Amino acid sequence: MKDREDLSIANPLWNDWKWQYANRITTVEQLSQLICLSEKEKDEINLCLQSFRMAITPYYASLMKKDDSNDPIHRQAIPSIEETYLCGNDMEDPLNEEHDSPVPHIVHRYPDRVLFLVTLQCSMYCRHCTRRRTVGEGDRVITEKELQKALAYIRKHEEIRDVLISGGDPLTMPDAKLEHIISEIRAIEHVDIIRIGTRVPVVMPMRITNELTSMLKKYQPIWINTHFNHPSEITREAEAACMAIVDAGIPLGNQSVLLRGINDSSKIMKELLLKLVHMRVRPYYLYQCDLSVGIGHFRTNVEEGIEILHELTGYISGYAIPKFVIDAPAGGGKIPVNYNYVIQKDDKEVVMENYRGETYRYPQP
Numbered sequence: 217m218k219d220r221e222d223l224s225i226a227n228p229l230w231n232d233w234k235w236q237y238a239n240r241i242t243t244v245e246q247l248s249q250l251i252c253l254s255e256k257e258k259d260e261i262n263l264c265l266q267s268f269r270m271a272i273t274p275y276y277a278s279l280m281k282k283d284d285s286n287d288p289i290h291r292q293a294i295p296s297i298e299e300t301y302l303c304g305n306d307m308e309d310p311l312n313e314e315h316d317s318p319v320p321h322i323v324h325r326y327p328d329r330v331l332f333l334v335t336l337q338c339s340m341y342c343r344h345c346t347r348r349r350t351v352g353e354g355d356r357v358i359t360e361k362e363l364q365k366a367l368a369y370i371r372k373h374e375e376i377r378d379v380l381i382s383g384g385d386p387l388t389m390p391d392a393k394l395e396h397i398i399s400e401i402r403a404i405e406h407v408d409i410i411r412i413g414t415r416v417p418v419v420m421p422m423r424i425t426n427e428l429t430s431m432l433k434k435y436q437p438i439w440i441n442t443h444f445n446h447p448s449e450i451t452r453e454a455e456a457a458c459m460a461i462v463d464a465g466i467p468l469g470n471q472s473v474l475l476r477g478i479n480d481s482s483k484i485m486k487e488l489l490l491k492l493v494h495m496r497v498r499p500y501y502l503y504q505c506d507l508s509v510g511i512g513h514f515r516t517n518v519e520e521g522i523e524i525l526h527e528l529t530g531y532i533s534g535y536a537i538p539k540f541v542i543d544a545p546a547g548g549g550k551i552p553v554n555y556n557y558v559i560q561k562d563d564k565e566v567v568m569e570n571y572r573g574e575t576y577r578y579p580q581p
């Protein structure tokens with residue numbers, strides 16, 4: 217019988233992303249080797265797994281506090297019974313992506329850019345995932361035939377100048393497959409920038425190899441957005457991955473989701489944002505948690521996000537402040553929701569509040 221795989225950092229294969237991916241924790245049995253679970257917890261997790269799968273890289277699991285179910289890493293990775301609760305406003309496809317999908321794998325909502333969903337695989341299945349309706353349903357990667365159809369759509373629509381490769385997580389694909397997709401997109405003359413959305417720097421940072429960054433460099437301009445939610449995700453390994461991306465000349469942004477009990481305080485958010493900027497990662501969006509099924513326990517009131525950014529704006533570098541947005545239900549797109557600094561405005565003057573709450577007037581020309 218094969219010995220049980222050593223899932224600790226002592227394993228010589230720890231820095232091999234293919235090993236990390238192949239040894240993800242996907243069952244309650246594997247999980248209970250790492251943390252103590254009662255029979256009741258095991259049953260609850262198994263119940264959740266009937267609707268959304270679990271996968272945790274040994275790396276991400278190593279960041280978890282072992283006996284604290286409120287630990288932010290734990291809560292993002294391990295199913296909780298609350299996922300089986302239905303909230304009145306829950307929706308299967310809250311962003312109505314199916315409606316805006318002219319061909320499979322493409323979402324064309326904004327005039328000049330498309331979302332290109334190339335895989336349903338992720339290295340970790342985040343418990344708060346927006347696309348839990350489809351992500352993790354088998355290990356589906358786009359077929360060559362589907363790829364050609366999607367490319368034909370992009371070729372035909374000359375208004376598309378920005379292609380956002382997402383999924384799932386595109387960086388779970390082997391370099392060769394990814395390069396094939398990127399090079400085909402790059403060959404389309406009217407496509408200006410290519411973007412990749414990935415959580416790999418957070419959950420499997422060893423995926424950012426020299427081979428990968430050298431390959432991506434050939435297809436500039438490329439931008440990458442990643443997804444850190446909590447300062448304890450910023451480790452030496454994650455930092456090395458971000459630095460390698462930025463050093464390859466690829467601007468790196470971050471999109472966080474505001475999650476109740478995880479990052480819904482200005483203290484935690486400030487620490488996260490400053491650490492991101494230190495790594496040369498630009499905070500891009502902070503998302504209000506959307507209406508996907510089974511994530512109601514993560515949602516906060518909209519005012520809380522507005523207030524967190526209001527408390528930080530002006531006190532820390534402007535570069536560290538993301539835009540707080542609600543991805544509007546039913547496919548309305550991202551809508552910025554901000555603290556209102558304008559108290560009054562007419563033809564003569566604008567009366568405003570500064571970051572300290574003091575009033576200033578600007579006379580209209």
Ligand SMILES: *Cc1c(COP(=O)(O)O)cnc(C)c1O
Binds near residue numbers: 323
């Ligand atoms: C978020 C998103 C984009 C990209 O929007 P930006 O604001 O440019 O980052 C494009 N298409 C869809 C469908 C999206 O949801």
Ligand code: SF4
Binds near residue numbers: 338339340383
């Ligand atoms: S990496 Fe992104 S797409 Fe994948 S499960 Fe997490 S949030 Fe969803």
